[in-house]
Structure formats: structure tokens, C-alpha cells
Amino acid sequence: MTTFTKGVTPSTEKYDGSSLRVLIVHTRWNYEIVEALVRGATETMTSEYNVKAENISVQSVSGSYELPFAAQSLIKASKMGTQWFNVVICIGVLIKGSTMHFEYIAEAVSQGIMRVSLDSGVPIVFGVLTCLDDEQALERAGLGNKESKHNHGIDWGRCAVEMGVKNHK
Numbered sequence: 771m772t773t774f775t776k777g778v779t780p781s782t783e784k785y786d787g788s789s790l791r792v793l794i795v796h797t798r799w800n801y802e803i804v805e806a807l808v809r810g811a812t813e814t815m816t817s818e819y820n821v822k823a824e825n826i827s828v829q830s831v832s833g834s835y836e837l838p839f840a841a842q843s844l845i846k847a848s849k850m851g852t853q854w855f856n857v858v859i860c861i862g863v864l865i866k867g868s869t870m871h872f873e874y875i876a877e878a879v880s881q882g883i884m885r886v887s888l889d890s891g892v893p894i895v896f897g898v899l900t901c902l903d904d905e906q907a908l909e910r911a912g913l914g915n916k917e918s919k920h921n922h923g924i925d926w927g928r929c930a931v932e933m934g935v936k937n938h939k
């Protein structure tokens with residue numbers, strides 16, 4: 771059986787993030803999991819790519835459904851000022867319940883984030899976990915009990931620096 775590297779292979783480029791301005795918008799739903807993802811992204815950007823902590827703005831919203839609007843309004847507000855963002859990371863955790871709520875939110879949020887990114891010209895990293903149970907969410911924030919646990923926030927931080935540097939005008 772052929773084996774392959776599951777998940778993203780980091781770029782070999784040594785991106786310099788020292789002049790990047792990053793916005794992280796995260797939810798307060800499933801907060802302990804979200805907090806671990808935010809930490810993974812932030813620590814990766816500062817330690818691996820020299821992004822300055824003072825250049826990372828962090829804002830929170832109630833739930834994932836609010837992420838696209840918050841990203842849109844914060845990008846718009848920043849463009850009015852001198853400091854606008856090179857890249858945005860939207861972070862949330864959706865966990866399937868016993869109704870269809872999960873499906874509707876997941877679809878709306880992914881479409882909404884893509885639309886805001888293309889309309890604004892600012893890359894937005896899709897950092898919303900869409901999990902079928904608690905264990906899946908914990909694992910993907912590096913908090914589970916399984917060996918396979920991995921904090922996806924790390925991948926999102928790397929992706930943000932790559933997209934931010936490429937978008938840096």
C-alpha cells in the first residue's frame with residue numbers, strides 16, 4: 771500500500787513575516803478548543819516566521835456564524851485607517867448536534883468567508899473545524915488522547931504567513 775504524508779506539507783520557503791499585519795477573528799463557542807487553536811496559530815507565526823506579536827490583532831465573536839461579517843467589517847475598518855491587514859485567520863469550532871443546525875452554519879460560514887476574502891482582496895485562512903463529535907475537535911486542536919492528535923492552528927499559522935507575504939503590497 772502506498773503511504774503518503776497526510777495533511778499539509780509545509781512550504782520550503784523561508785518566509786519573512788516581520789512586516790506582516792495579521793487579524794485573527796475567533797469564536798467563543800467551545801472556547802477551550804478555540805483557544806488552543808488560536809495559540810497554535812499565534813505561536814507558529816511568531817516563532818517560525820518572525821511575525822511581531824504587536825502586529826497580530828485578535829478579536830472574538832459569539833459563534834462561527836458571525837465570523838464572515840466580523841472579518842468583513844474589520845477589514846473594511848482597517849482599510850479606512852493606515853494599518854490594514856495582509857491576512858486574516860477565522861477560527862471556530864463547529865460540533866454536530868442532533869439537529870441540522872451544524873450543516874446550515876458550516877455551509878454558510880465557509881461560503882461567507884470565501885466571499886469576503888475574494889471581495890476584499892485579503893486572504894482569509896479558513897480555520898473552522900467542522901467535527902462530528904467532541905473527540906474529533908479535541909484531537910484537531912492537539913488536545914485529544916490519541917497519538918494522531920495535531921493542532922491544526924499550526925497549519926493555519928503557516929498558511930497565513932505564506933498567503934500574507936504573497937499578498938503583501
Ligand SMILES: O=c1[nH]c(NC[C@H](O)[C@H](O)[C@H](O)CO)c([N+](=O)[O-])c(=O)[nH]1
Pocket residue numbers: 797799800832833834835836862863864865866867871872875
Ligand atoms: O461556533 C459555533 N457556533 C454554534 N452555534 C452558534 C452560531 O454560530 C451563531 O453564533 C448563532 O446561531 C447566533 O447567530 C455551534 N452550534 O450551534 O453547535 C457550534 O458548534 N459552534
